[in-house]
Amino acid sequence: MRVKVCGMTQPAQVEALEKMGVSFAGFIFYQKSPRYVLRHMTTQQIKGFKNINRVGVFVNASADEVIGMVDECRLHMVQLHGDETPKFCEKIADYISVVKVFRIGENDNIEYKIRDYMDVCDMFLFDTAGAGYGGTGKKFDWNLLKDVKVGKPYFLSGGIEPGDAEPIKQFGETTAGKALFALDINSKFETAPGVKDLAKIEAFLKAVK
Numbered sequence: 001m002r003v004k005v006c007g008m009t010q011p012a013q014v015e016a017l018e019k020m021g022v023s024f025a026g027f028i029f030y031q032k033s034p035r036y037v038l039r040h041m042t043t044q045q046i047k048g049f050k051n052i053n054r055v056g057v058f059v060n061a062s063a064d065e066v067i068g069m070v071d072e073c074r075l076h077m078v079q080l081h082g083d084e085t086p087k088f089c090e091k092i093a094d095y096i097s098v099v100k101v102f103r104i105g106e107n108d109n110i111e112y113k114i115r116d117y118m119d120v121c122d123m124f125l126f127d128t129a130g131a132g133y134g135g136t137g138k139k140f141d142w143n144l145l146k147d148v149k150v151g152k153p154y155f156l157s158g159g160i161e162p163g164d165a166e167p168i169k170q171f172g173e174t175t176a177g178k179a180l181f182a183l184d185i186n187s188k189f190e191t192a193p194g195v196k197d198l199a200k201i202e203a204f205l206k207a208v209k
Contacts, residue, residue, distance in 0.1 A: 001208045002182035004155060007035035009194030011045050016198050018051040020205060025052045029069055030059040034193035043072040055079055063091055070096050090120035097122040104140040105129035110148050128158035137187040146174035153181035161188035162200050165207035
């Protein structure tokens with residue numbers, strides 16, 4: 001199972017993830033986030049990580065801003081975490097692979113939510129609905145997703161924690177689980193915002209592989 005560790009702020013920790021074999025590192029380009037990467041790293045540093053897929057996370061940024069950062073940091077894909085329209089996603093997807101984030105609440109019709117994005121994004125990410133943008137550190141009810149024919153590879157996010165390897169394996173057997181591309185982990189594997197607990201990440205990697 002592929003794993004993305006999001007909210008990276010420490011260059012040495014990204015290098016450690018590369019050595020562990022983590023597939024994706026998420027760099028947040030949203031200034032209101034406590035994990036805003038450009039407070040801690042330069043674009044040159046981000047560009048320098050060669051052995052991990054670099055994912056830029058944006059919230060309602062302009063197309064020029066997204067594409068500018070893609071070029072400056074040599075990003076491999078972008079994750080759009082705001083209220084981006086299908087048309088906007090399509091514009092960015094003409095330039096780079098796009099992961100569109102959907103925040104899932106208990107009364108959501110997931111198939112309806114994703115319908116207009118099916119043909120304009122490369123992948124989806126399912127996260128927990130919250131008051132603001134970005135992660136809540138809480139899980140949504142995976143049962144809401146399990147019978148959905150997603151029709152696209154996707155990242156599963158939202159409060160995934162070190163003890164979740166077994167429930168994730170069980171989820172993998174469901175209808176939706178067949179399209180599960182990667183797990184997205186963040187706050188439950190931190191000692192402080194943007195500072196990861198590398199031992200927890202390494203143990204989790206072993207448990208889900």
